[in-house]
Amino acid sequence: MDALKKELKESIIEQLNLEDFTVEDIADDDTLFGDGLGLDSIDALELIVMLDKDYGIKLTDPNEGKAVFVSVEVLATYISKHRTK
Amino acid sequence: MKKQLKTIAYCRINNNTISINGKSIITKDKDLSFSDFAKQIYKEKQLAYPKFFKMDNLCKLAFLTSEFLFEAAKLDSEIIKHTGIVLSNRASSLDTDRKHQDTINDKDNYFPSPAVFVYTLANIMIGEISIRHQIKGENAFFVSEKFNETLIEHYASSLIINRKSSHILCGWVDVDNNNYDAFMYLVAEKGSYNYSKEIIKNIYTQN
Numbered sequence: 001m002d003a004l005k006k007e008l009k010e011s012i013i014e015q016l017n018l019e020d021f022t023v024e025d026i027a028d029d030d031t032l033f034g035d036g037l038g039l040d041s042i043d044a045l046e047l048i049v050m051l052d053k054d055y056g057i058k059l060t061d062p063n064e065g066k067a068v069f070v071s072v073e074v075l076a077t078y079i080s081k082h083r084t085k
Numbered sequence: 086m087k088k089q090l091k092t093i094a095y096c097r098i099n100n101n102t103i104s105i106n107g108k109s110i111i112t113k114d115k116d117l118s119f120s121d122f123a124k125q126i127y128k129e130k131q132l133a134y135p136k137f138f139k140m141d142n143l144c145k146l147a148f149l150t151s152e153f154l155f156e157a158a159k160l161d162s163e164i165i166k167h168t169g170i171v172l173s174n175r176a177s178s179l180d181t182d183r184k185h186q187d188t189i190n191d192k193d194n195y196f197p198s199p200a201v202f203v204y205t206l207a208n209i210m211i212g213e214i215s216i217r218h219q220i221k222g223e224n225a226f227f228v229s230e231k232f233n234e235t236l237i238e239h240y241a242s243s244l245i246i247n248r249k250s251s252h253i254l255c256g257w258v259d260v261d262n263n264n265y266d267a268f269m270y271l272v273a274e275k276g277s278y279n280y281s282k283e284i285i286k287n288i289y290t291q292n
């Protein structure tokens with residue numbers, strides 16, 4: 001699980017162009033949207049594409065996305081349960 | 086009705102050099118890619134605007150040019166908020182359009198990036214400048230083969246004469262693969278330099 005969380009942090013930084021962040025700057029329970037990393041709606045769409053592309057998970061329910069993208073911790077738990085690749 | 090207008094300040098960014106009012110203020114290694122050049126300038130100016138890194142190269146170029154221009158113009162923030170924007174270029178958003186195309190070419194690996202897709206319109210650069218400076222003035226964007234100073238002059242003059250905006254940010258911002266060129270100038274009733282399409286053409290071609 002720790003490896004997956006590290007991988008997710010690296011992907012988030014790279015794919016969302018968070019130039020001022022390093023893996024160490026993102027705590028497992030940091031809020032991804034709002035006051036945490038400050039991600040926006042386009043970032044949310046980018047994360048949905050990342051789940052599909054990297055882990056074979058298709059999110060179609062917006063409410064499910066809201067619950068999954070709370071933090072790296074929550075996201076990693078969800079991926080480990082639902083991944084198809 | 087013809088009104089004698091002035092240019093307050095002008096900025097050119099090309100060949101990894103930034104010039105304000107005809108004077109070169111920053112020059113970087115010619116071998117730097119535009120992305121690296123833009124990143125260096127952002128860091129050195131300590132712009133503290135993380136959204137910059139999400140922009141495509143066209144918006145980064147427009148953003149940086151407007152930063153230097155507004156800094157040189159020293160306008161009141163209330164005037165900036167009502168500034169009109171009239172920009173133009175040759176390649177539209179082709180540089181980003183190609184990147185988007187790359188993500189959808191393969192049906193078996195079809196993952197269009199929303200973050201890339203949102204920049205597949207050239208006038209998004211006007212939006213980025215407007216968000217940064219809270220500008221709510223009129224705006225227009227034109228695509229033409231070459232910088233058309235006559236068209237820009239007509240449009241900018243019309244906005245000022247019809248009291249849509251007292252100040253107009255005008256110019257040319259073009260990015261296509263490794264080639265880029267930005268030239269912006271601020272036009273108003275009062276300013277340091279005489280303004281006409283001929284003068285602007287001379288400045289553009291000589292710098």
